[in-house]
Amino acid sequence: MEKLVIEGGKQLFGKVRVSGAKNAALPLIAASLLAPGVHVLHNVPDLRDTRTILRLLESLGLTWEREGDTLKIDGTGLQYSEASYDLVKTMRASVLVLGPLLARLGRAKVSLPGGCAIGARPINFHLMGFEQLGVTCDIKHGYVDARIDGRMQGSTLYFDIPSVTGTENLLMAAVLAKGTTIIKNAAKEPEIGNLIDMLIAMGADIEGRGSDRLSIHGVEQLTAAESRIIPDRIEAGTYAIAVAAAGGDAVVENCNPSHLPSLLDKLRLAGVGVDISEKSIRITSLENKNTIKPVDITTMPYPGYPTDLQAQFMALMSMSNGLSVINETIFENRFMHVAELQRMGASIKVDGRIAMVKGLGGDHLTGAQVMATDLRASSSLVIAGLAAKGRTDISRIYHLERGYEDMVGKLTGLGATVWKENE
Numbered sequence: 001m002e003k004l005v006i007e008g009g010k011q012l013f014g015k016v017r018v019s020g021a022k023n024a025a026l027p028l029i030a031a032s033l034l035a036p037g038v039h040v041l042h043n044v045p046d047l048r049d050t051r052t053i054l055r056l057l058e059s060l061g062l063t064w065e066r067e068g069d070t071l072k073i074d075g076t077g078l079q080y081s082e083a084s085y086d087l088v089k090t091m092r093a094s095v096l097v098l099g100p101l102l103a104r105l106g107r108a109k110v111s112l113p114g115g116c117a118i119g120a121r122p123i124n125f126h127l128m129g130f131e132q133l134g135v136t137c138d139i140k141h142g143y144v145d146a147r148i149d150g151r152m153q154g155s156t157l158y159f160d161i162p163s164v165t166g167t168e169n170l171l172m173a174a175v176l177a178k179g180t181t182i183i184k185n186a187a188k189e190p191e192i193g194n195l196i197d198m199l200i201a202m203g204a205d206i207e208g209r210g211s212d213r214l215s216i217h218g219v220e221q222l223t224a225a226e227s228r229i230i231p232d233r234i235e236a237g238t239y240a241i242a243v244a245a246a247g248g249d250a251v252v253e254n255c256n257p258s259h260l261p262s263l264l265d266k267l268r269l270a271g272v273g274v275d276i277s278e279k280s281i282r283i284t285s286l287e288n289k290n291t292i293k294p295v296d297i298t299t300m301p302y303p304g305y306p307t308d309l310q311a312q313f314m315a316l317m318s319m320s321n322g323l324s325v326i327n328e329t330i331f332e333n334r335f336m337h338v339a340e341l342q343r344m345g346a347s348i349k350v351d352g353r354i355a356m357v358k359g360l361g362g363d364h365l366t367g368a369q370v371m372a373t374d375l376r377a378s379s380s381l382v383i384a385g386l387a388a389k390g391r392t393d394i395s396r397i398y399h400l401e402r403g404y405e406d407m408v409g410k411l412t413g414l415g416a417t418v419w420k421e422n423e
């Protein structure tokens with residue numbers, strides 16, 4: 001297994017280019033199950049998770065080829081097969097094949113993902129939605145066995161909590177259903193807009209893009225199309241926070257600042273320089289390094305503060321000059337990074353879903369041996385390691401590789417001293 005080593009304490013300068021979004025690439029790749037022919041996707045990041053979903057598609061009879069960041073997926077050879085536990089346990093988003101398989105074959109058998117380090121993460125909303133469209137879903141031997149004779153029938157669905165992959169799964173099911181499906185309290189994350197654009201390019205009829213009420217008028221068939229994955233807002237936010245924490249002056253390029261309203265506001269409140277243009281964010285944190293102000297955050301569905309940037313902001317707040325309160329409302333167990341940040345000198349107390357962070361100033365963190373527990377917990381340790389004095393060794397970086405393309409190369413390009421080593 002590999003670990004990541006960082007010699008901290010260096011400010012970051014220059015430019016870093018953001019890759020395509022993991023959380024958009026996964027549903028768009030799954031959507032290629034919906035129609036035969038060659039689907040062309042541009043700006044696809046090469047990540048552990050995108051490789052996993054492509055292996056899953058291969059197991060269902062699809063073929064694909066990659067040239068640079070362009071992926072061509074041939075949806076013609078689709079045949080019924082199970083999505084096995086071995087694949088699903090490494091990536092929960094594998095459940096995204098359920099909707100398209102039901103739409104095209106009327107049958108899907110997908111391993112239940114189970115919980116993960118950040119929470120229980122049930123998929124009851126997905127299953128309830130499919131059942132309302134006429135599907136029978138049985139849970140047997142750890143698998144969801146879902147089937148319907150003929151086409152699904154459009155219906156009105158309501159989510160108790162807006163679920164991102166739930167909305168995506170039901171969108172992909174409803175596009176080929178008979179009649180109209182309405183999804184109320186749908187999630188509004190930009191990745192859903194990206195999926196809707198792809199589905200419309202394939203011939204789907206969807207209204208309400210960007211709102212929490214989606215109307216999907218089912219069509220009889222879809223055709224393969226060409227789409228582009230949006231920039232990864234979480235990767236962009238991670239590098240923006242990294243520059244704020246380590247200090248420096250750098251431009252996060254090829255991103256969409258309008259997808260990060262809450263983070264950019266919070267960084268400004270923390271005293272960090274934030275200048276945005278259409279496709280880039282310049283972060284300046286030169287004199288500020290020792291005067292980061294404490295700022296509270298509460299994670300919320302989009303456009304609220306994203307849970308996927310909570311751990312990274314906590315690393316920054318541990319270097320502020322005061323008390324900040326972090327309220328995690330989305331996942332019940334997303335504070336696994338706290339104990340590791342404490343090993344680096346952070347002062348954080350957790351009470352249920354609230355973390356109280358006592359910032360001890362910009363020069364307080366010290367490098368340590370720490371362990372990554374999930375994807376974003378890992379990136380918060382990277383941020384702390386960049387800002388800390390001395391050497392930080394982060395083990396289990398396979399978590400990081402699920403969602404960050406070439407992080408070592410990108411940080412090195414900003415002037416950081418960072419490398420991978422065998423453990």
Ligand SMILES: CC(=O)N[C@H]1[C@@H](OP(=O)(O)OP(=O)(O)OC[C@H]2O[C@@H](n3ccc(=O)[nH]c3=O)[C@H](O)[C@@H]2O)O[C@H](CO)[C@@H](O)[C@@H]1O
Nearest residue numbers: 023093121122123124125126161162163164165166330331
């Ligand atoms: C691949 C992908 O896009 N992953 C993202 C997606 O995950 P994911 O789609 O799994 O997260 P959801 O939006 O579904 O989860 C939101 C909340 O709803 C709950 N819930 C969800 C579904 C369900 O059937 N029952 C239920 O109770 C969850 O436990 C959670 O508390 O959105 C999360 C919230 O922005 C992000 O952290 C993940 O990075």
Ligand SMILES: C=C(OP(=O)(O)O)C(=O)O
Nearest residue numbers: 023092093308375376403
């Ligand atoms: C939680 C995340 O991903 P997933 O839903 O794939 O676990 C994430 O991207 O931070």
